[in-house]
Amino acid sequence: MNKKQCLKRRKNNMNKPQGYDEAQAFGEFETLPAGGYKCIIKKVACETASNGKEFLKLAIDIAEGEYKDFFKKKFDSDTRVIDKKWSGVWTVFIEGYNPGTTNPKFKGLITSVEASNNGFKFDFAKEQDLTNKKVGLVFREEEFLGTDGQTHSATKVFFAVSYDKAEEQKIPNKKTLNDSGANSSTGFQEINDENLPF
Numbered sequence: 391m392n393k394k395q396c397l398k399r400r401k402n403n404m405n406k407p408q409g410y411d412e413a414q415a416f417g418e419f420e421t422l423p424a425g426g427y428k429c430i431i432k433k434v435a436c437e438t439a440s441n442g443k444e445f446l447k448l449a450i451d452i453a454e455g456e457y458k459d460f461f462k463k464k465f466d467s468d469t470r471v472i473d474k475k476w477s478g479v480w481t482v483f484i485e486g487y488n489p490g491t492t493n494p495k496f497k498g499l500i501t502s503v504e505a506s507n508n509g510f511k512f513d514f515a516k517e518q519d520l521t522n523k524k525v526g527l528v529f530r531e532e533e534f535l536g537t538d539g540q541t542h543s544a545t546k547v548f549f550a551v552s553y554d555k556a557e558e559q560k561i562p563n564k565k566t567l568n569d570s571g572a573n574s575s576t577g578f579q580e581i582n583d584e585n586l587p588f
Contacts, residue, residue, distance in 0.1 A: 430450065430514050432450060503520060503525045529547055530548040533564070
């Protein structure tokens with residue numbers, strides 16, 4: 391069928407979709423560069439993984455600077471009605487690799503929050519007290535295998551520091567799929583975000 395035949399058979403012209411002018415084009419989404427940021431904890435959930443290990447799931451956002459409210463803006467510009475999620479999330483296991491030990495990243499989170507919020511002392515029975523607390527977070531670029539079978543990268547929280555020292559931190563090396571530890575041989579398991587509130 392040639393172009394004239396196709397146009398002849400078509401009864402209606404295409405209509406401009408609603409929200410077209412406001413929509414972001416694919417590839418125009420801003421990504422957060424790796425580095426240290428002054429952040430705020432927006433929500434906290436304490437969960438237990440299927441292997442019995444407890445973890446904190448923190449919804450965070452950038453509190454100051456050029457990227458202030460980065461994750462809120464990203465959430466607000468997401469046009470999906472179903473399955474819309476907050477992308478600024480950090481999962482921190484509480485227990486270390488060996489039973490009866492503390493994960494150094496969890497200890498670093500707690501001491502960094504305490505150092506960043508004058509007079510705050512963490513009460514282990516009240517993890518919700520971390521909500522609205524300031525903390526410095528250092529992000530690094532990490533590769534992952536997408537559902538399309540291709541290698542993609544994202545910027546994720548690597549560790550916590552005190553709020554006032556966040557921006558002086560050295561940018562961590564990128565974590566590639568070829569790095570040892572990229573697979574789940576660490577004793578920690580991948581967490582399914584589907585049932586979490588953020």
